[in-house]
Amino acid sequence: MRKAGIVAGWAFAVGVAAWAAIRLFGLDGWYPAVQVIAFTPYAVLVAALGVPALAWRKKWPEAAVAAVSALVLAACVLPRAMTDRDPLAGATGPELRVASANLLIGGADPAEILRRVREEQVDVLAVQEMTPEWLAAADAAGLGGVLPQRFVAPASLAEGSAVFSRRPLTDGGSHLMAFGWFQQVHAVITVDGVPVVLESAHPASPYNADVTPAWRSNLRKEPPATPGGPLRVLMGDFNSTLDHGLLRDLIDSGYRDAASVVGKGLVGTWGPYNGDPVPPVTIDHVLADRRIGVRSFAAFTIRGSDHRMIIATLVLPTRA
Secondary structure (H helix, E strand, C coil), rough: CCHHHHHHHHHHHHHEEEEEEEECCCCCCCHHHHHHHHHHHHHHHHHHHHHHHHHCCHHHHHHHHHHHHHHHHHHHHHHHEECCCHHHHHHCCEEEEEEEEEEECCCCCHHHHHHHEEEECCEEEEEEECCCHHHHHHHHHHHHHHHHHHEEEECCCCCCCCEECCCEEEEEEEEEHHHHEEEEEEEEECCCEEEEEEEECCCCCCCCCCHHHHHHHHHHHHHCCCCCCCCEEEEECCCCCCCHHHHHHHHHHCCCECCCCCCCCCCCEEECCCCCCCEECCCEEEEEECCEEEEEEEECCCCCCCCCEEEEECCCCCCC
16 A cells, blocks of 8 residues: 555656646647647646645655646646736737637637627627538628628638638738648738737647647748747637647747736636536637737637637737
């Protein structure tokens, strides 16, 4: 019994330490680590419970290893729940309210999404997994009357994408992500003379070992920020959390995660899937150029989709 306790204690401590190392150094690009690392916020909770349990049993070396590792994980995760007190949020530049919704292969209720667009006074809506049938139903529900400007790339399965807007859109189009996966529609909106490049992001999902290379390739193909050029906003289903190294690399090019800026970076946006007991994870994001302020972020459950609709209020600089 004593030997089993020693093995269990060290297994826990080493497991937490390995998790912390993978998260800290961005070593998550392989399956199944790519899936497991998405649940890092829950690992912080488990570690926080395990450390005092080890100490209570006087397993001091194991407790010390687990405690240091738990602190590393907490340092990675907890800042997302703390507001940055963004000074740009109080700027006097034009405001832009953007939203994103994964439609679950056209299954999301168009009327409910349209209601949110109206109530939240959304200026730009990016959607993923848009089918021709969903687009027709949304237009029948009145989407074109609220967001009349659009660039769309519907598809029969999960590859469809679109950007809808209250204001005129220019330079629009779409491109396929690597390995021939999802479409990503992009366009330019100009607000009070300030142009912003918008894109509906949807890299591949790393749901098994065979498609994980596509996930890596897709994330590397996402357009980086252009700090010396035009303002950019990427919004959509990134199939990645802030605990994935490749998404952090993309953000480090000059973006900020809107939810994290206002202390809502731990709000779950996906799950459970098909009724499975999977705790929610945060894989839908609004990534805004660092020159753009963030005033608010919210997530709303949408009937017919396994993703929540996310909405962020952005403040553009008076001069890009």
